[in-house]
Amino acid sequence: MTPRTVRRSSALNPARTDIRGLICGVRIEEITDPVMREIRDLDKLIDDLAKGRPMEKILNRAPAKV
Numbered sequence: 001m002t003p004r005t006v007r008r009s010s011a012l013n014p015a016r017t018d019i020r021g022l023i024c025g026v027r028i029e030e031i032t033d034p035v036m037r038e039i040r041d042l043d044k045l046i047d048d049l050a051k052g053r054p055m056e057k058i059l060n061r062a063p064a065k066v
Contacts, residue, residue, distance in 0.1 A: 016041045019058065023047065 016038070020029050023044045031037040048058045 012038070016045075019044055 019041045021044055022028070023040050026040065028037070028040050028044055031040055045058060049055075
């Protein structure tokens with residue numbers, strides 16, 4: 001399996017853009033390079049899940065609009 005194969009066969013969750021916070025001293029929401037943003041989103045997600053934080057807290061989701 002190559003990175004290209006993974007990229008073609010998987011879809012990223014649109015809620016990933018809701019991830020906020022610092023990772024390695026860099027504020028995630030300020031990253032402009034799309035590839036680096038995806039890397040840092042995943043890095044933050046993995047770090048916070050490993051610490052036992054619930055997914056809702058990690059994503060900092062706003063209440064759903066009705």
